[in-house]
Amino acid sequence: MPPAGTPPSRALPSKESGLFKEVLHYYEDRQLKKGLKTADTILKKFPNHGETLCMKGLILTHLGRRDEGLELVKQGVRLDLTSHICWHVFGLIQKGQKNYEEALKSYTQALRFDKDNMNILRDAAHLQTQLRLYDNLVETRHTLLRLRPQLRQNWIALAVAYHLSGNLREAKAVLEQYERIIKNVPDYDVEYSEILLYHVRVLEDLGDYTEAIALLDASAKERTIIDRVAIMEFRARILSKAGKEEAQQAWQGLIEQNPECYDYFKGFLSSRGIDFDAVTDENRSKASQILHDFSEQFSKASAPRRLALDIALGDEFKGLLEPFLRTRLEKGVPSLFADLKSLYRSPEKRAIIELTATSILSTLAHPSTDPCPPGTDPTTYIWTLYFLAQHHSFLGRHKQALELLDEAITHTPTLPELYMFKARVLKRAGDPFGAAKAMDLARTLDLQDRFLNTKCGKYRLRAGLFEEAVEVFGLFTKKDAPSPSQDLEDMQSLIYLTEEADAHLRNGDLAMALKKYDAIHKIFDVYEDDQFDFHGYSVRKFTINIYLNLLQWEDNLRSHPAYVHSAIEASRILVKVHDEPSIATKSNADSQLSGAEKKAKKKAKKAEKKVQEEAKKANNAANEDKGLDVSPSKDEDPDGTKLLQAPDPLERAAKVLKPLATLAKSNIEAWIAIYDVAIRRKKYLQAIHALNSAHSLDEDSPVLHVRVVDFKRRWTSLEQKPSEAVAIAVSVAITKLLPDEVSLEAFNSQYLQRQISRADAILAFAQVTRLLGAPREEVEAAIFNALNADVDLKLDTAVETVAFLNEIQSPRADEFREACRGKFELSTLFLSADELTAARKAVVQKDPVAEALEEKAEVIS
Structure with missing residues (x-):
């Protein structure tokens, strides 16, 4: 007899009921073929x-x-709507498809018919965390x-659930009860210990500092907290927040340790x-003296000396800078400029750095036929030249930087x-081809160095040399991969995908650029899904503390720069595409490829097909669990x-931009992009909000100026306004x-008068x-004012203007x-089409210096 309350359609005879239990057992043990049979x-x-x-499904x-x-x-599910097993299985399938909202609905249905099922409750809790439904x-x-205390x-x-929902008092009570029992x-x-x-x-987050210190000290004494560094860091931080005098001693102990x-x-x-980030004139000397004392106490430590800078x-900065700079130049620290770059926000400090570095160089190099005088350490001489080149390039003095290099x-x-830095200078000066050539010279010095090869490939992409860039990347990617590009995408290389997408965009191939940007978005979707486990x-x-940090990061x-860009x-x-749909029908991908590029593309497709066939054979040969997760499909x-x-290009654009409204609030380009999409979707409140947000960041922004006029024209030309409430709100906002x-x-003329010295x-x-419909001649006349000396x-x-x-x-x-070509002498961005072709070819042509360096590198390796 079936259990009481079991629907007739679900009831099975004893034999088949036993077989069904075997199906469940086989599934749990992953004996899938036996379970299917x-x-x-x-x-x-x-x-x-x-x-x-x-279960069969x-x-x-x-x-x-x-x-x-x-x-x-x-x-x-349709045959048995009251079975918790059916709904649970349906939820598992939906979870595997990353459809978390629908999966949670299925679990909720399952719990209606078996409210105390531990497995379903546990899975539902994970989904609620994933969806940030903390109250549930x-x-x-x-x-x-209650079921398993x-x-x-x-x-x-x-x-943790109370903590995530913001109820720290209840979280504290639960922890105290747990520790008592x-x-x-x-x-x-x-x-x-964790x-x-x-x-x-x-306790720290609640502000119960006394209780937190008491628990920390008691646990440290009893050795129930194992992580001694964590004890010291928690103690120092909490004592500081509590304003206790013992905080100084706690921080002193940490400094002695590291x-x-x-x-x-x-x-x-x-x-x-x-407050180090807001030092005042009243406590500046006190802070300097403290760091000086630490510098004396820890003579080999760099941190107190760097923080003192x-x-x-004034003179104090100059006195501290000279030994700091000289010591690191003598040691040959390549990252010295990167360490000091934050100081360049102060014009005074920037001038002192230049004066000090130039003075050091003058003591090393005297007017002589010998570039490095006798008795001079060649290491110091080289790295001083290198530092000064970085300094001048950062300030836009590219010619001086190149001379020093x-x-x-x-x-x-x-x-x-x-x-490498010569390549960066040339890149900043607007010569991507010379930059790629210089980076290739750096690569030849150590052909087995992945970093140098990667940088070389990156600069080749910036020069539009796709085939040559892939050739370099292929040296370190999987040999059985369909292509180096695909392997780098599979490895979620955001740097490569960003550079490749930007290169396609510069080359006018919107389809491939969009495809690579979309690949970046998918990677972030994977990051989001990966937290589920x-x-x-x-x-x-x-591992609770790290877990909470993970959720905050997720x-x-x-807000990651790769996603924002x-x-x-x-x-x-x-x-x-929305403004000009004909763009989407133009096939830019194959039309701009050279013969060699087409051949490489065909070869990559053939290799991809071979890999897929081998994978299919391997999958069919074994009785292995393919899992519920969606496997990567063939690239169609x-x-x-x-x-x-x-x-729906605008809807897709709105979807990728949606996170930026909250996670990139300080990025004016993000707000302009949001406006461009919203105004075309006729979302006028969203559009005016984007303009107001951009205005709060930079009211004189040129791109904002164009959009404000654009919005005013669109709004006033509307024959039928939206609802009265929207119309009033928008009218008030645009009037401001x-x-x-x-x-x-x-309005346009007044803006130009205020910003007459800015070319943008x-x-x-x-x-x-x-x-506004002015003749082209008038527009041209306005444009050429950008060439004025002032x-x-x-x-x-200049590139945008062209x-x-x-x-x-x-x-x-x-x-x-x-005119721009004469103004930017080092740049190759203003060459004619024929000259650009020649410059592109010159990048991959070997010169005697490169061949000599490559031969030397091969001999050394």
Whole structure:
């Protein structure tokens, strides 16, 4: 007889009921083929048994037959809507498809019919954490603790749930109750140690400093907290927050243990009432004296000397800088300039650094035929030249930087850093081809160095040399990969994907650029999905503090520069497609490839097909669990045209930009991109909010000026306004940016008068002039004002201006380009088409110096 309350459609005879239990057993033991065979035996007699159909579908999904398995699971759910097994299986399938919202709904349905099922409750808790439904998480964790109070992880999981929901008092109460009931804790128990540290963290966050110190000291005395460094750091930090005098001694102990940690010195200063990031004239001398004393105490430590440079001013700064600089130049520290670069925010310190470094160089090099005088340490001489070259390049003095680097290369032609930085100088000066050539020279000095080869490939991409760049990357990627590019994408190399996407964009291949930007977005989706496994693991292993840091990092995941940049650029491409749909029908991918590039592409496709066939054979040969996770599918869009032609470009753009509204609030380009999408979607409130946010960051921004005029024109030309509430809100907001009594022409002229010395503002003025329907001649006349002597014309602005003139089909575009060519003598960005082709070819041509360096490197290796 079936159990009471079991629906007739679910009831099975004793034999088949036993077989169903075997199916469950086989699935848990991953004996999938046996489980499938047993399920088929049941279904021969009872083909409409919902639970068996669901289990068979789940097994098929694990065997790689995803579509067939999913259909069986759906059929099983329809046949038995009150079975917790059916809903649980359906939830497992949806979770494997990363559809967490629907999976949680399925688990909720399963719990309606079996509210105390531990497995379902645990999976639901993980999904609630993933979806940040913390209030619901507390309820689920309460239920789990009620069912299994003897399980330690259930107590900690409930405390974490309270913590995540913002209820720290309850988290503290749970931890205290847990510590009262736990017995027989073994010595040096790592799990209990982590729990106590988490308890201290909760007390610190609550502001219960006295109680936190008491718990910390007691645990340290009893040795129940194993991590001694963590004890010292928690104690010093909490004592400082509590304003206790013992804080100084605590920070002193940490500094003695690690005198190179900047945070320890800043903590010590904080305990003395000095905020390092906001030093005042009243406490500056006190802070300097403290750091001086530490420098004396720890004579080999660099941190106190470097921090003193941030605080010191005038003659004191000069006196501290000279020994700091000289010592590191004598040691040959390549990262010296990177260490001091933050000091360049102060013009006074910047001038002192230049004067001091020049003075050191003058003592090393005297007017002589010998570039390095007798008795002079050649190491100091080389690295001083290198430092000064970095200094001048950072300040935009590229010619001086190149002269110093050439002098250093003449002296020591085998130092890769010299060629690498020469490449960077040429890149900044607007010569991507010369930069790629210099980086290739650096590479030849050590052909086995991955860093040098990677930099070389990166600079080749910037020069538009895709095939040559892939050739270099292929030296260190998997030989059986479909292509080096695909292997780097599989390895989630954000730097490579960003550079490749930008290179395609510069080359006019919007389809491939969008495809690579989309690949970056997918990687961040994977990062987000990867946290799921830690919701159970971290609580089970009691690594709570690190776990909470992980969740905080995940919440800010898309503030990463790679995502912000790719989202903005991808949205710009999609806006272009919306504005001019014909762009999507143009196949830029193959038309711009050379014969060799087409051959390489064909070879890569053939290799990819071979790898896929071998993988398929291997999968069919073994009875292995394919898992529920969605496996990577075959690339059906190798050149990105399908992605570019996909419908709803504005909706796709809005989706990738959505995180930036909260995670990139200080990025004006993000707000401009959000505006460009919102105004085309007729989301006027969102558009005006983006303009206001951009205005709060930089009210004189040229790109903002263009958008304000654009919005005003679109808004006033609307025949039918949105709802009255929206119309009032938008009208009030736009009036603050552009008053009604000021015409668009007057607004544009007033902006130019305020920013007459900025070339980017002149370009914005010309763009608005064109937007307002002025003749092309008037727009051109405005543009050429950027060439005036009193205008600050930067390289990027000059390139944008040439592109704008080409966009409006100006016959004077070449005239402006030639003028920029004379203004930026080191740049190759303003060469003619034939000259650009020649410059590109010259990058990969071997010269005698490169061949000699390469031969020498091969001999050494």
